Amino acid sequence: MIVESLASKLVEYQVENPYRVLGIMGLLTLLVVPGALNLEVKPSTEAILPEDDPTVQSLDTLRAKFSGDTTYIVFESDKDVRNPELLEEMQRIGNRVERAENVQSVESPATMLQNKYDRIPEDQEKLERFEYGGMVSENYRTGLMAVRADTQANSGEIQKLYNSIHTSVQAETTEDYYLTGYNMIDLATFQVIISDFMMITGVSFAAVLGVLFLVFRDVKRMMYPMVPVMFGLVWMLGLGGYLGANLTIISMVSAAMIMGLGIDFGIHVTKKYFNTVRGAEGLSETMVELSRGLLGGSTTTGVGFLALLAANLTGMHALGIFLFTGIISAYIGAVFLLPTLIILLDGTEAVSQR
Secondary structure, eight states, X not given: OHHHHHHHHHHHHHHHOHHHHHHHXXXXXXXXXXXXXXXXXXXXXXXXXXXXXXXXXHHHHHHHHTTSEEEEEEEEOSSOSOSHHHHHHHHHHHHHHHTSTTEEEEEOHHHHHHHHHSSOOOOHHHHHHSOOGGGBOTTSOEEEEEEEEOOTTOHHHHHHHHHHHHHHHHHHOOSEEEEEEHHHHHHHHHHHHHHHHHHHHHHHHHHHHHHHHHHHOOHHXXXXXXXXXXXXXXXXXXXXXXXXXXXXXXXXXXXXHHHHHHHHHHHHHXXXXXXXXXXXXXXXXXXXXXXXXXXXXXXXXXXXXXGGGGOSSHHHHHHHHHHHHHHXXXXXXXXXXXXXXXXXXXXXXXXXXO
């Protein structure tokens, strides 16, 4: 009966000091929220693999040996790319790109000619006889520029590289071009992760609200169950950041999962409360009766998610941290924050059931 006794005493304190409880919860939230600034989006696939995986280690070795990852600028033209005008443009673009942060080297048909002749020859026949290797396509309509940069698969550094390359190319040529390579794939993955995280969370939020309206048929009452889950999401991001979790292609589903799982706590409390005499007496009855179930449900679910830390796949670790902190935070919101708001919004006096 210890759990029930503590629940009863907590409700008494919330009834007597609702604003103090809100102040404490608000202060704790202010301390937790800055942790979200530590969150990083890790778009690369190696971010979800174990560090001791031979493939990951080999990639790290190659990055160190060959000055990072290579981004390719692919130029497409309706004429032969082996012409002095376009090659001069490539040379100017390469000079601009080389000055960008983290860029180690630039290689292109223009640099190959520069190394061979110390300049771009004007003789078309000489340009056509030159061996460009894989830097010019067989139909001579596509030219390749390889930009080696040390971005360490960091989305912020990749974005800087992306912007620098586009600025440099657009300043020097009107030819069609596009970027590719692992860096650009990581950047595209980063953008998809952010987009999908926002979209999935938004759809989940809307779906939960729709179900709550069907359950409660009352706009005010349906908002009560949202309190613990929204509180849980905020604390999940903050605590996750402090604990070193990152958003990856795996952990981006954590917010939607907390939406679906954490909403149960608020539904149970709200539904039970409005089926009592309400007020302080009804709230005490609600929280005492539900105390053991809420504690047991949140603890077992949270511990179950912690088992993800035992996975070899590193991406599972972040998911486990997010889900554990999210479900425990939703429980805290249901036990400490939601009853306090009910007291402030519904009053302490008992009323007849509706």
